[in-house]
Amino acid sequence: MNEKVFILYDNHGNMDTVSLNEGEAMAEPDIYFYDISAVVVFVFLLLSILIRRQMHGPANRVFLSAVILAALTAAAGLGGDLYDALLSPLLSHLGAGTQSYPTLLRSSVQLLYFTLHTLTAPAYLVLISAISDTSHRLNNSNLARALLWAPMIVATVFVMLNPVHHLVYTYDATGTHRGPLIGVIYASAIYYSLIGIWWLLRWRHVMSEDEFSTLMLLYPLIFMAVYIQFHFPHLRVEMFFTAIGLLMVSTFVLRPEYQLDSLVAAASLNAYHDLCHRCFATGKPLCLVYLEILDIDKLRELLGADELHSLVAGVSSRLSEQLSRGDVLYYLRNGLFCIVPNNPDADRALGIAQRTHDQHKARDAKSHPGRLSLVRIRSCVVRAPEDVSSPEELAIFVRRLSHLVPDSRATTYEALSRQPDFALNMALPSLLERAIRERSFQIYYQPIYCVTTGRFATAEALVRLQDPDFGWVPPSLFIPEAEQSGAIVQVGSILLDKICAFLGESDLDALGLDYVEVNLSVDQCIRPQLAGELLDLVERHNVNPARINLEITETSSAFSQEAIEANVRTLADAGMTFSLDDYGTGYSNVTRALRLPFSLVKFDKSFADALDDPSAHEVLERSIRMMASIGKHVLIEGVETAEQAAELTSMGVDYIQGYYYARPMPEEDFVKFLRAQ
């Protein structure tokens, strides 16, 4: 075998060579086998990156550079081999002779190979730090920067000057030979490998098991390849093993299917969570620009799920146009995007927030063709760690985003935090948690006036919460928060328990009370356990189910309708009645009102407020008549004045609820109120 050694020169110059034997050399294809395979894998990787447009964000961009670097290295190695094996014999055959060997081209390729090779280990270190979001820690002082990059620069320059000093390798017709200072390349590779291994161990806690082990595995893989190639120079496996290693990094670490949103061309919620987690853990400063599509639920109702999806995709691609190199656009959920600019520069971030906000403000249909003209957004910049100090705190803010961020202009967390209710909003999750733990919710009852009998025959149970630190917290704040966090199920069962306890203890007939209206959130209604639990409660407290009327607000989601209907059927069989709450606010509509066995339709306060407007008056009058014609009782909410009450009475409503008649009041007051009537 060794006679054919002119093509057996090792990429590292490890090989001493013997004679040149053209004919046999050409018959030695296994030399290129691994390098060709490596190039194939690199091309595959590059294509997959391009097709998936996986180029945003530091980790993806460094990965792309690493793949290009490795591909060029493999190509240079392969190119050199092919030249030696095919072109060179041909040239000497044509009379060029071995004297002119090496040609300028051949030695350039050889130099390129060695230079790129020197950069490989540092590049992998950069990749590790980008993937773990720790580049800022790696480069955190001038000394660190010098210690880190000076050896690479020295080694690379030294290798590049080889044509002058010939100390790293020499090259002649018999192949490549090690120079006396070939060790520079090895020393540099070992230096960067040791730093890489140390860095991986140091930041292991910010990575998943898969990420850590895959990134770590590359080192033994490459060491093994170098060892094999050192001892069996014709097994040119190093670049092939590198290719396999990078393929593993792509599959198990960068995981395009995990990092990219499958519906919208943006990075995924998973990627966003990982980023937040890592940046807080490593202290990496971040600027986040949150962009939320307004009234996404209304848009969904208007357009349907598919149309909405393409609308969101359209917004996503328009937002991508705002990005500069290195910025990343994430799609988080339900119309909420986040842009993370490459540099944590608050002014630039606010610039992006303002631009995108204004861009979605103009009502000019020409500049926003089609459905995109429907989209308005709210935008807000958050800095970490200046504004928020943990991923949890950030998550609370993001959950409260639609309540806290005005839609009139782009704003910043800093500006919002100076507003009076901000602290309360941010404290909602913890104060809710405490209220649930201590079951400190109270139930107030608002008597409802029955127009036909002239008595207060029913009432609505309304939750109240007094927090030790913040005082009275309005349900309009904590109920939506509980709904978003899922705590509403627990809150709901505490409230139901308290209401049933009250009903069980009271002599309702003596008080002249027919039933109490109880609010249910959609998330409660869609739980299959609801009916069973509620029936247990009424039994335990010895309450007649007919004393409970459940108020249900409509959802826009059709899929939950079935679960709601099942609950309603069971509970209705047990004797409970139902009201359609907030009729006229957008989601409640006639088809739904007909589908479930509602005995009562509660018209939203906006109807009472608009009585002065003749057309609204007309709509209300017709709606009341229509409801009456299908056998529904009608209740108007939020009546505050005698005029409104008189007007509505003349229009033929059945019930009136409002401050004009009675405010919500604690149990004892409520009982006194009823006794007094």
Ligand code: C2E
């Ligand atoms: P809602 O179900 O529409 O309740 C009626 C709201 O209107 C109550 O506000 C009530 O205090 C208020 N209200 C009644 N009459 C008048 C009036 O004349 N003028 C004005 N301005 N307001 C009036 P509250 O108690 O603040 O509750 C707000 C919302 O919180 C409720 O709206 C309901 O969606 C939710 N909520 C309240 N209690 C519960 C509960 O026990 N469970 C659930 N799931 N949600 C509840």
Ligand code: CA
């Ligand atoms: Ca209600």
Ligand code: CA
């Ligand atoms: Ca209502």
